[in-house]
Structures are given as C-alpha cells and as structure tokens.
Amino acid sequence: MIEESFTTAEGDLVINVGPQHPATHGVLHLVITLNGETIKKVEPHLGYIHRSIEKMSESLTYRQFIYVTSRMDYLSAHINNHACALCVEKGLQIEVPGRAQSIRIIMDELTRIASHELWWGAMSMDLGAFTPFFHAFREREVINEIMEETCGARLTMNYMVPGGVMADIHPNFQRRVKDFITLYKKKIHEYDELITGNIIFQNRMKNVGYLSSEDAIAYGVTGPAGRGSGVSCDVRKHSPYEIYDKLEFDEVLETAGDSFARYLVRIREMNQSVRIIEQLIDNIPDGDFQAKTKAVLKLPKGEFYQRVETARGELGVYIVSEGGTTPYRIKYRSPGFSNLSALDHMARGSKLGDLVAMMGTLDLVIPDIDR
Amino acid sequence: MSIGKYIKDVFSGLWSLVVGLKRTLYYFTHHKEIITEQYPETKPVLPERFKGEVVMPHDEKNEHRCTGCTACELACPNGTIKVITKFDITPEGKKKKAIDKLVYRLELCTMCNLCIEACPSDAIKMAQTFEHSVYDRSQLNKVLNNPGSKIMDGVE
Amino acid sequence: MWSFSHIADLLHEWLSKTFNPTFTLIIEMVLAGVAVIGLFAALGLVLVIMERKVSAWIQIRLGPNRVGPKGMFQSLADTLKLLVKEGMTPDGADKFLFNLAPFIAMIVAMLLMAPIAFANNFQFWDMNIGVLYISAISSISVISILMAGWASNNKYSLMGAMRSGAQIVSYELSAGLSVLSVVVLTGSLSLNDIIHSQENGWWIFKGHLPIWISFITFIIAVTAETNRAPFDLAEAESELTAGFHTEYSGMKFALFFLAEYVNVFIVCAIGATLFLGGWMPFHIGHLQAFNHVMDYIPSSVWFFGKTFFLIFVIMWFRWTFPRLRIDQLLNLEWKYLLPISMINLLLVTLMAIMGWHF
Numbered sequence: 001m002i003e004e005s006f007t008t009a010e011g012d013l014v015i016n017v018g019p020q021h022p023a024t025h026g027v028l029h030l031v032i033t034l035n036g037e038t039i040k041k042v043e044p045h046l047g048y049i050h051r052s053i054e055k056m057s058e059s060l061t062y063r064q065f066i067y068v069t070s071r072m073d074y075l076s077a078h079i080n081n082h083a084c085a086l087c088v089e090k091g092l093q094i095e096v097p098g099r100a101q102s103i104r105i106i107m108d109e110l111t112r113i114a115s116h117e118l119w120w121g122a123m124s125m126d127l128g129a130f131t132p133f134f135h136a137f138r139e140r141e142v143i144n145e146i147m148e149e150t151c152g153a154r155l156t157m158n159y160m161v162p163g164g165v166m167a168d169i170h171p172n173f174q175r176r177v178k179d180f181i182t183l184y185k186k187k188i189h190e191y192d193e194l195i196t197g198n199i200i201f202q203n204r205m206k207n208v209g210y211l212s213s214e215d216a217i218a219y220g221v222t223g224p225a226g227r228g229s230g231v232s233c234d235v236r237k238h239s240p241y242e243i244y245d246k247l248e249f250d251e252v253l254e255t256a257g258d259s260f261a262r263y264l265v266r267i268r269e270m271n272q273s274v275r276i277i278e279q280l281i282d283n284i285p286d287g288d289f290q291a292k293t294k295a296v297l298k299l300p301k302g303e304f305y306q307r308v309e310t311a312r313g314e315l316g317v318y319i320v321s322e323g324g325t326t327p328y329r330i331k332y333r334s335p336g337f338s339n340l341s342a343l344d345h346m347a348r349g350s351k352l353g354d355l356v357a358m359m360g361t362l363d364l365v366i367p368d369i370d371r
Numbered sequence: 372m373s374i375g376k377y378i379k380d381v382f383s384g385l386w387s388l389v390v391g392l393k394r395t396l397y398y399f400t401h402h403k404e405i406i407t408e409q410y411p412e413t414k415p416v417l418p419e420r421f422k423g424e425v426v427m428p429h430d431e432k433n434e435h436r437c438t439g440c441t442a443c444e445l446a447c448p449n450g451t452i453k454v455i456t457k458f459d460i461t462p463e464g465k466k467k468k469a470i471d472k473l474v475y476r477l478e479l480c481t482m483c484n485l486c487i488e489a490c491p492s493d494a495i496k497m498a499q500t501f502e503h504s505v506y507d508r509s510q511l512n513k514v515l516n517n518p519g520s521k522i523m524d525g526v527e
Numbered sequence: 528m529w530s531f532s533h534i535a536d537l538l539h540e541w542l543s544k545t546f547n548p549t550f551t552l553i554i555e556m557v558l559a560g561v562a563v564i565g566l567f568a569a570l571g572l573v574l575v576i577m578e579r580k581v582s583a584w585i586q587i588r589l590g591p592n593r594v595g596p597k598g599m600f601q602s603l604a605d606t607l608k609l610l611v612k613e614g615m616t617p618d619g620a621d622k623f624l625f626n627l628a629p630f631i632a633m634i635v636a637m638l639l640m641a642p643i644a645f646a647n648n649f650q651f652w653d654m655n656i657g658v659l660y661i662s663a664i665s666s667i668s669v670i671s672i673l674m675a676g677w678a679s680n681n682k683y684s685l686m687g688a689m690r691s692g693a694q695i696v697s698y699e700l701s702a703g704l705s706v707l708s709v710v711v712l713t714g715s716l717s718l719n720d721i722i723h724s725q726e727n728g729w730w731i732f733k734g735h736l737p738i739w740i741s742f743i744t745f746i747i748a749v750t751a752e753t754n755r756a757p758f759d760l761a762e763a764e765s766e767l768t769a770g771f772h773t774e775y776s777g778m779k780f781a782l783f784f785l786a787e788y789v790n791v792f793i794v795c796a797i798g799a800t801l802f803l804g805g806w807m808p809f810h811i812g813h814l815q816a817f818n819h820v821m822d823y824i825p826s827s828v829w830f831f832g833k834t835f836f837l838i839f840v841i842m843w844f845r846w847t848f849p850r851l852r853i854d855q856l857l858n859l860e861w862k863y864l865l866p867i868s869m870i871n872l873l874l875v876t877l878m879a880i881m882g883w884h885f
Binding site: 065067068131166 | 383384385387388390391393394395406417418420421422446447448481482483484485488497
C-alpha cells in the first residue's frame with residue numbers, strides 16, 4: 001500500500017522516490033519510510049515498464065524472439081541476445097563456427113565495458129559529481145561507433161542469431177577495437193583521479209550498504225554486486241560458454257561487501273574485459289561467421305536453460321518447447337530483479353543519501369527488472 | 372585518534388581533492404579535447420551497415436528485384452511489412468505473381484534486420500537515414516515500390 | 528582618470544547644486560537602489576552564463592553557443608522564459624510564506640551588497656562594523672530557505688530545508704572564525720580599513736601559513752553556506768529532486784536561482800576583500816616603482832578580477848566533486864573545520880601580538 005498520509009502511525013516520514021525521480025534512472029518506484037534522515041524501510045514497487053516480454057516471445061519464432069531481449073537490459077543488449085542464441089543452439093545442437101564464437105565474445109566484452117562506463121558516469125552523477133558522466137561517455141561513444149559499424153546499430157543491435165552472428169565483422173573492426181584499447185588505457189587513470197581516489201567519494205562509499213556473502217547468496221545477488229560481497233559467481237568461470245574456458249582472465253573478487261567493494265569490482269572488471277579482448281582481437285579464426293541452419297527453426301520437445309554473465313549479473317534463459325516453431329514458455333532470470341531485492345536489507349539504518357549510492361552500485365536497469 | 376593521524380588524514384584528503392581539481396583544470400584549459408558535435412550543421416557520417424529504415428532499391432528503368440514471396444513479411448516480428456500481391460500477365464500469356472504494393476510501417480519497425488536476412492532476392496535493404504520525425508504518423512506508412520515499377524528481368 | 532568614485536562625486540556635486548539637501552539624499556538613495564537592482568540582474572546573467580561555460584569546458588562540451596554571439600545571450604533568453612512562465616502556488620501550501628520566501632532570499636542578498644567596496648572610494652555604505660554586519664545579515668538567508676521548505680507542503684522541500692538549516696548554522700561558525708583572523712590582524716571591523724591595511728601587500732601574502740589556513744577554511748565554509756556543490760544537500764537533485772525549491776516555478780524560482788548566484792558573488796567579494804585586498808592593486812612592500820605601475824590598472828578591475836577568480840574556484844569545485852552526506856557534512860564542520868579554525872585563530876592572535884606578520 002502506498003501511504004497517503006504525511007507520516008506513519010509511529011511518526012515516520014514516508015516518501016515516494018519515483019516513479020519519476022532523478023535518482024532512479026527509470027520508472028522504479030521506491031516507497032521509503034524515513035526516521036529523520038535514517039531509512040527504516042525501502043519498498044520497491046514494480047510494473048511501470050512491464051512490456052510482457054516473456055509472453056510476447058511465446059508468439060514469436062526462435063529467430064524473432066531474440067530482438068526483444070535487447071529491450072530488457074538495454075545496456076548489455078548483446079549479452080542478452082547471446083544468451084537466447086546459445087539457448088536455441090543448445091536445443092538444436094548447432095555447432096557454432098570458431099570465428100562466430102570469437103566475434104561474439106569480443107562483442108560481449110565490449111558491451112560489458114560500455115555498460116560499466118555508463119554505470120560509472122551515472123553513479124557518479126547520483127553522488128552529485130556531474131563531470132564523470134561526460135568523460136565516461138567519451139569512451140563509451142567509441143564503443144558505440146564500433147558497434148554501429150559492424151552491427152548497424154548503437155544500442156539494440158540484434159547481431160547474435162542462432163548459429164552465429166548476423167554479419168561478418170567490418171574490415172575496420174580490428175583496427176578500431178585496438179584504437180579503443182589504446183584510448184582506454186590512456187584514460188582509465190583519469191577515472192581514479194576524478195572519482196576513485198577522491199576523499200569525499202570514498203567516505204560516501206566505504207562502510208555503506210553492507211551486504212554479507214551469506215545475504216548475497218540468500219537474495220540471489222549476482223554479478224559485480226555479488227562479487228563485491230565475496231561470492232564467486234562469475235558464470236564465465238563456473239559454467240563457461242563459447243570459448244571462455246580457453247581464455248585467460250581473473251574473476252574479480254572483493255570481500256568488503258560495501259558499496260566501495262562493488263565499485264572496485266566493476267572498475268577492475270573493465271580491465272579484465274580489455275584483457276580478454278586483447279587475447280582475441282588478433283586471433284579471430286577464419287571461417288564462416290554463421291553455421292548453416294534451416295530456414296525455419298524447430299526446437300525438439302523439451303526444456304532448455306542457458307545462463308550467461310551480463311554486465312549486471314547472471315541472466316538465465318529458460319525455454320520450454322513443445323516441438324513447434326514458437327516456444328511454449330519462456331522465462332528470463334534477470335539479474336536486476338534479484339539484485340534489487342537486496343536493497344531493502346542493505347539500506348535499513350543508513351542515510352537517505354546512501355540509498356542513492358547503493359542503487360548506483362547495484363547498477364539497476366529498470367526495464368531489466370520489469371521485463 | 373592520534374594527532375598525527377588526524378593531521379595526516381586532513382592532508383591526504385586535501386591532496387586527493389587537488390588531484391581531481393588538476394584533472395578538471397586540464398580539461399577546462401584544453402579545448403581541443405571537446406567532443407561535442409554540432410549536429411544540424413555537421414551531419415554524422417553513418418557507416419554503410421547502419422540500420423535506418425527499409426528501402427527497396429530501383430534501377431534507372433524503375434525496376435526492382437521483389438518477387439512478392441512474402442518471406443520478409445513472415446520474418447518480421449512486429450508485422451511491419453505487408454506484401455500486397457497481384458497477378459501480371461506475361462507476354463507469353465501466363466499469369467505471374469508480382470507485388471502490387473509493399474507496405475512498410477516505419478513506426479512499428481525495430482530495425483532488427485531480419486527481413487533483409489530473409490529476402491531471397493536481395494530486393495530490400497537498410498538505408499542510412501535517421502531523421503524520421505514527421506508531423507503526422509500516417510506519413511510513416513510507406514509504400515516501398517515506386518509507382519509503375521516492375522520486376523527486373525531474370526529475378527525469380 | 529575616469530573611475531567609479533569620480534563619477535559618483537560628479538553626480539553628487541551636480542545634484543547638490545540643483546536640489547536642496549533632502550531631495551539630494553532621496554534621489555541618491557533611489558539611484559543607489561536602482562544601481563543595486565541593475566547590478567543584481569547583470570550579475571545573475573553573467574554568472575549563469577559563466578557557470579554554464581565553465582561546466583561545459585570541464586565536461587569537454589561546448590556549452591551554450593546558439594543564442595547571440597558564442598551563446599552570450601543564452602541566460603537572457605532563459606530569464607525571458609522564466610518571466611513569462613506561470614508562477615504556481617501548490618494546493619495546501621502556506622500561500623503567504625510560500626510567496627514571501629524568494630523575496631527574503633533576494634532582500635538578504637541585496638542587503639549584503641551595502642558594505643562591499645567595489646572600487647576605490649566607491650561603496651554604498653561605509654560602516655565601521657562592516658564585517659559584523661555581513662555575518663549578521665548573511666545568517667538571515669537560512670530563514671528564507673526554511674520558509675520555502677516548510678511552506679511548500681512537500682516532503683522533499685521540508686527535508687531539503689532542514690538539511691540546509693543544519694548546514695548553514697554550522698558553517699557560519701568556521702566562516703566567522705576565519706573572517707575574524709583577518710579582523711585580528713587589522714584591528715578593525717570596517718571593510719575600508721581592512722582594504723587600506725593591505726596597501727603594502729595582501730593579507731594572503733603577509734599573513735604566513737595561518738592566513739592560508741583561514742583562507743581555505745573560508746572558501747570551504749562559504750561554499751557550504753551558499754549551498755553550492757559539493758555541499759548542495761539542500762537541493763541534492765539525486766536524493767530530493769530539487770530540495771527546498773521543488774515546488775517553485777517561474778519567476779519565484781528564478782529569484783531563488785538569482786539569489787544563489789548573487790550570494791556566491793557576495794561571499795567571493797568578501798573573500799577577495801579580506802584576503803586578497805579588495806580593490807587594492809597588487810603591491811609588494813615599499814617597491815614604489817612597481818606599485819606605481821600596478822596603480823595604473825583601475826581599482827574596479829582589480830576588485831572584479833579577484834572576485835571572479837574566486838567565483839571560478841567555487842564553480843571549479845562544483846564541477847569536480849561528488850556531494851557529501853549530511854552526517855559527513857556536519858562531521859567536516861564540527862570535527863575538522865571548527866577545531867582547525869579555532870587553533871588557527873589563536874595562532875593568528877599570537878602572530879598579531881608579536882607582530883610577526885609583514
């Protein structure tokens with residue numbers, strides 16, 4: 001129930017943050033019970049951007065339903081599409097060519113960097129520093145241009161198709177990715193100068209929004225938020241898909257469990273993504289970019305599940321097939337929904353200003369929560 | 372808290388602020404780092420793969436390559452494309468299926484590229500236009516084939 | 528040479544020749560009022576465009592560049608827009624207080640203009656307790672914010688106002704203490720005396736380390752007092768949408784906006800007067816030749832140059848730092864700034880007694 005009165009019976013202030021509020025980055029609605037500046041309860045209300053993507057997918061064919069998932073977590077659209085493509089391939093038992101696998105991983109990691117860049121800027125803006133937002137967009141724009149050149153779009157690419165990728169990489173692709181890595185390495189220290197090392201920022205983030213590893217597991221918090229609490233939950237390591245098992249990269253873990261730990265995990269994860277891209281960019285194998293598939297895809301009767309690591313955590317795609325051209329039921333396990341569930345636990349007892357920092361480090365994308 | 376640590380805290384805190392100030396001063400004084408594009412004056416150069424809208428290329432004889440097979444209509448997830456077919460009489464006197472109109476509704480299109488992938492005769496392609504705003508949404512319902520156009524010879 | 532004081536003297540001469548003394552006084556007061564309002568409007572326009580340009584360049588953007596040459600008339604266009612906008616009063620608001628609050632903010636800012644010396648011999652009111660007057664009047668500004676926050680009947684506004692109240696009351700202390708250190712060195716509360724005491728060098732150069740400490744404390748404290756980032760908790764837009772002025776629109780909002788910028792100008796002018804010598808040109812001890820060259824630059828140029836430099840510093844802070852949390856904000860004041868400025872005041876007093884300053 002949304003409180004209509006000014007205060008509760010105990011004399012606490014109830015405020016509605018959202019659905020239209022600068023802190024929520026979308027139409028999330030938080031009903032917050034406040035005692036002075038101290039938070040007593042946070043109650044998320046969802047449903048403002050529910051587009052019934054799962055239901056829609058039931059009437060679309062296995063080629064068509066992938067594009068809708070770009071609209072879930074729009075900042076890691078590639079990785080969402082990747083999860084769906086992988087799940088369909090699992091059902092059809094298609095062998096994806098090596099070239100397609102490498103391209104997919106490079107795209108995934110570029111998306112991850114772009115997503116973390118945007119998170120970095122948006123989170124700094126939540127904390128009141130505006131400049132990092134624009135500086136982060138400078139680097140993100142380079143990735144967007146690379147995407148635009150190869151996939152034809154900047155945000156919702158629909159580049160992954162069952163069996164591989166939709167088109168071969170653009171001739172400029174490798175050069176531009178290398179240019180981006182050079183630029184990234186030149187600029188990443190500025191992030192530390194502007195924000196990471198800043199005493200105000202550190203005080204805002206340290207010992208704020210503590211989430212123990214037990215609680216993280218209990219709430220199902222995954223991704224950088226879970227790894228900030230010391231939960232080893234990187235799907236790329238634990239159940240590797242594509243060729244992640246052949247690549248060298250570290251699972252970034254922090255044990256502090258506060259907002260600053262989650263922040264550091266994301267910053268260090270960007271470096272790991274660059275490391276993965278560096279291993280692959282010169283070694284894209286020759287061959288087809290797409291496996292030969294039938295014009296009409298029909299999954300055999302059965303249930304198929306595939307999980308991937310998006311920029312926000314673990315995304316699961318669960319397809320129930322009755323053997324037809326469209327899925328019988330699709331369920332997405334989106335990372336944002338589980339991560340948001342921990343917000344109330346984290347926020348109790350902290351200040352209103354900290355709530356913004358916590359939401360920032362959970363990296364909530366609202367369409368991903370609502371679907 | 373010892374006095375020494377207190378003073379050290381104050382100075383290290385101040386120094387971290389100075390580091391940030393130095394970075395912003397660098398950008399304040401170095402205007403060549405500015406990345407703003409003056410949009411209406413300098414139009415962006417879009418790559419040839421950019422998905423702006425679906426078009427049907429016609430050659431100089433006003434001929435296109437569409438056979439009216441409705442593969443694009445079936446591939447489209449949103450019902451963006453509607454193929455309206457008619458029957459032409461060939462010179463030999465046989466009936467032949469051809470398109471009357473290929474209706475494309477831009478307002479429904481998500482630029483997913485599936486129709487272009489599905490087309491067996493490369494009749495449609497993506498154009499690099501992006502300034503789609505119009506004053507009336509009926510203007511977004513487009514007919515892709517030119518009036519009076521017919522199918523190219525040799526395209527089956 | 529033409530200067531502000533010269534023009535003022537000519538005007539006074541002509542008025543007293545033409546009218547009787549009472550009329551002269553009335554006309555002069557009206558003229559002074561008009562001048563203050565004109566300065567007010569001009570400052571608002573200049574500072575807004577300056578802030579937008581500074582923020583744009585720091586953020587690797589171009590900033591306003593469409594209206595007028597290089598976007599110079601952008602803030603004029605914005606003002607016109609705000610003027611013709613409907614000024615709404617929300618239902619359930621305390622209408623009288625709601626409409627009064629922006630005017631109090633304005634009046635406070637205007638009153639603070641009185642003792643500031645804009646140029647040599649050019650001052651609205653040369654009073655012997657200028658520093659005391661400034662610290663007394665500037666603490667009224669919190670009332671307008673509390674009034675706006677309470678009268679809006681909005682939870683965000685109320686929280687913003689309460690934050691602002693705690694903040695301004697706390698930071699008045701260290702601002703006052705750091706101002707006192709200059710007063711101790713000068714031995715006078717009159718701004719004119721303080722400026723003249725810097726004839727052989729500004730206090731920031733004459734006062735050794737303690738004055739530097741009070742200068743830095745002053746800058747931090749006044750940034751907090753004017754509710755500017757990183758201390759803009761009263762209007763923390765990511766937490767409280769717009770804080771105390773959430774419900775204001777149109778010209779009433781513009782008045783708050785204007786008052787904020789004019790307050791920034793005033794505190795920077797006071798900082799420039801106390802620590803950087805006000806309109807006093809850059810003098811080194813008794814190097815007559817050098818000092819003479821410096822005197823050729825008009826005193827108003829010196830005053831506005833120093834003030835705008837300090838304004839730039841405050842804007843530079845705003846576009847670099849993240850915001851503090853309310854408890855950290857009070858910690859910073861009560862655990863760091865206040866003890867430091869108290870010890871510093873003792874040091875300055877010792878220095879003044881022993882005559883260690885130049």
